[in-house]
Each structure stands twice: as C-alpha cells, then as structure tokens.
Amino acid sequence: MTTKIEPGDTRVMTDTAKRMRVLMVIGSVRTGRFGHVPASWLAERARLRDDIELAITDLADLDLPADLGDKGRAAPSDVTALGDQIEAADAIVIVTPVYNRGYPASLKNAIDWFNSEWSATPVGFVSYGGRTGGIEAVEQLRTVFVELGTMTIRNVLSFPDFWEVFDESGVPADPARVSRAAGNFYDELIWWARALRPARLARQARR
Numbered sequence: 283m284t285t286k287i288e289p290g291d292t293r294v295m296t297d298t299a300k301r302m303r304v305l306m307v308i309g310s311v312r313t314g315r316f317g318h319v320p321a322s323w324l325a326e327r328a329r330l331r332d333d334i335e336l337a338i339t340d341l342a343d344l345d346l347p348a349d350l351g352d353k354g355r356a357a358p359s360d361v362t363a364l365g366d367q368i369e370a371a372d373a374i375v376i377v378t379p380v381y382n383r384g385y386p387a388s389l390k391n392a393i394d395w396f397n398s399e400w401s402a403t404p405v406g407f408v409s410y411g412g413r414t415g416g417i418e419a420v421e422q423l424r425t426v427f428v429e430l431g432t433m434t435i436r437n438v439l440s441f442p443d444f445w446e447v448f449d450e451s452g453v454p455a456d457p458a459r460v461s462r463a464a465g466n467f468y469d470e471l472i473w474w475a476r477a478l479r480p481a482r483l484a485r486q487a488r489r
C-alpha cells in the first residue's frame with residue numbers, strides 16, 4: 283500500500299538522510315537467462331549504501347498478461363502488486379538484455395500495464411549483450427520512458443561481452459572498476475530521486 287502524503291507536507295523532502303526506495307526490475311524472463319547475475323551483484327552494491335532501500339522484482343516471477351485489459355475490469359493481482367511497487371518507488375533500475383537490437387517484450391508488457399505510477403520517477407538502466415553491451419535496448423527504453431513522464435538518468439551500467447565481465451560465481455573480473463561505475467550510477471539516481479521527490483508526493487496526493 284502507498285502512504286498518502288498531503289501536499290505541503292515537507293517531512294521527507296527536507297530529510298536528506300532518508301533512504302530512497304529503489305525498485306530494481308529484472309526484465310528478461312528467458313529460461314537460463316543471465317539477467318539475475320548483474321542484478322544480484324548490483325543489488326549487493328546498493329545494500330552497502332545508507333541512502334538506498336532496495337526491492338527487486340523479477341518479471342519471471344509475475345503473471346502479467348499480454349492482454350492489458352480495459353479500465354472497467356479489475357487487474358490481475360500480480361499487476362496490482364507491481365503497480366503498488368512502482369507507485370511507491372523513489373527510483374527505478376531496469377536490468378535489460380538486448381534482443382535483436384531492442385529490449386525484451388517482457389519488459390514492454392510490464393511497462394505498458396502502468397502509466398501515472400511511473401511519473402516523476404528517475405529511471406536508471408543496466409544493460410548487457412555482445413559488443414554493444416545492450417546500449418540499443420537502453421536508447422529505445424529512454425524513448426518509451428519519456429512518454430511516461432520519468433527522468434532517465436545519464437549514467438548507464440552497460441556490460442559488453444558480459445560473459446567476460448562476470449565470472450561463474452557472478453563476481454566481476456575487475457570489481458574495482460565496476461564498483462566505481464555502480465557508485466556513480468547510484469549517486470546520480472539518488473540525486474534525481476531527491477530532486478523529484480516533491481513531484482512524486484504531489485502525484486501520490488492526487489490519487
């Protein structure tokens with residue numbers, strides 16, 4: 283459930299020590315997928331920080347129908363649960379592979395179930411793939427997230443030839459470099475999460 287906060291309530295806006303709620307979404311649902319490897323490692327990096335409260339949603343665990351339904355019909359429970367998570371999030375991290383120079387259909391389906399829930403929320407991308415590291419998927423996702431009123435951040439954690447980046451136990455071959463990149467990524471994400479917080483509070487108060 284989302285906590286309703288009235289307009290003008292500045293309790294959390296002025297509290298810079300507060301942890302921001304970051305929702306990480308694992309976008310690929312393929313059997314044998316790689317997505318949970320970078321997600322797990324980056325989740326650990328987030329948990330080491332004192333400014334992030336992390337939740338992870340794996341789309342493979344959810345039943346999100348391709349039929350988006352109509353406004354008059356009650357949404358399935360997994361849709362409602364994911365909508366509540368997005369609505370309550372201060373920032374989103376999307377973990378995406380590249381499929382045929384784009385992002386997976388599972389991700390588009392999850393995105394399209396919601397609209398205002400996304401708005402005024404910063405979105406950061408983690409991508410992986412072959413030579414390009416899945417950056418094509420990220421650039422397409424930026425276009426989609428503009429329509430939803432989000433702020434897509436500049437820093438991207440992109441892993442080209444990802445099979446060379448992470449070893450079999452899911453640890454990066456060059457942890458210092460990836461840690462530094464992850465630090466910059468989260469710093470920017472949290473900066474935007476704080477900057478846009480008044481807008482999210484106003485959105486939540488309207489619901």
Ligand SMILES: Cc1cc2nc3c(=O)[nH]c(=O)nc-3n(C[C@H](O)[C@H](O)[C@H](O)COP(=O)(O)O)c2cc1C
Nearest residue numbers: 310312315316317379380381382383410411412413
């Ligand atoms: C349908 C499909 C299309 C793919 N297309 C590309 C591509 O265009 N560029 C690329 O670098 N890798 C491509 N790959 C390789 C994926 O990046 C790689 O298989 C990755 O592990 C997929 O993510 P996942 O394991 O989380 O599903 C493709 C893989 C699949 C399954």
